Amino acid sequence: MATILHLETATTNCSVSIAKDGEMLVLKENNAANYSHSEQLHIFIKEVLEEASLSFSDLDAVAISKGPGSYTGLRIGVSSAKGLCFSLEIPLISVPTLQSMAYQVDVKPGELVIPVLDARRMEVYSCVYDASYKEVRETRAEIIEEASFAEYVSDSKVYVIGSGAEKIRGALGHPNFIFDESLVPSAKDMIRIAFEKYQSNEFEDVAYFEPYYLKDFVLQQKKKKN
Structure with a gap:
């Protein structure tokens, strides 16, 4: 039996799902025009657990969408996933963002x-x-x-x-x-890949795992007013 929490934050779609043995139990997501992950991600995590009648102690692993995608979105998702894995002492699974999209x-x-x-x-x-x-x-x-x-x-x-x-x-x-162009990365499409990785013990090193940015982050600075 494997209960896995899936976090997808690579794009504007803040998406969280929970599945047991590869079968989705609950999905929460919001594809807002602007990134809302910092406000909604932890709310969605709490809601999917509650709707599935589960607690954090029931989780066997956390799966994270690894990128490529938004630098900020990926950082928020990976930080949350690593925090859960550290505190619960459960493995971390990474799912390539583009591969999970292909399953749509x-x-x-x-x-x-x-x-x-x-x-x-x-x-x-x-x-x-x-x-x-x-x-x-x-x-x-x-x-x-x-x-x-x-x-x-x-x-x-x-x-x-x-x-x-x-x-x-x-x-x-x-x-x-x-x-x-309407299709976006979603936590529901991570489930199959994450479950296969769980079965084969294909886990990440929680301490050293980093998102797959593919490109260096460039900080956009505001122009000074004259």
Whole structure:
């Protein structure tokens, strides 16, 4: 028996789920226009436990969305997950954000799914997965051009999903690209990956684990008024 708490904070969607043996019990999430993780994350954690009639002592592990994504969002999620793991003395599981997004699409054999998250300026974070949700091409921060992903387009559909899909829609002209910018990372899609990792004892070192930022954080300073 494995009861796992899942935290997804890589984007504006503040999302928390709890599952037992890979089956979701409760999901709480809010995809606000602005980041609300610092206000809502711990409230959602408390609410999913209460609705599942569980307490912190019932948890066997905490799973965190590891990135890439928002620097601040990832820091908040990872700090919360590590705090719970330390205090409860339970393992930490990390779930690649783009891989969990890929599970939102029913991909048939021969088809591919490319989750893309909006990054700074003209860049996106992207990764390519096959119908088994295995990584075909590693995660990158890149500027999308007309030739991007050309080697993955043939006679089958290629699903381009996530907040970066709208940004790059105009650059990818092949008719087999199918875009859906409405899909966002969610804690419900972390469950399958986290449970498989729990079963195989694939845990992180709580003391040293860091989010997968992919890009260095750049502090945006306000201009001084004259």
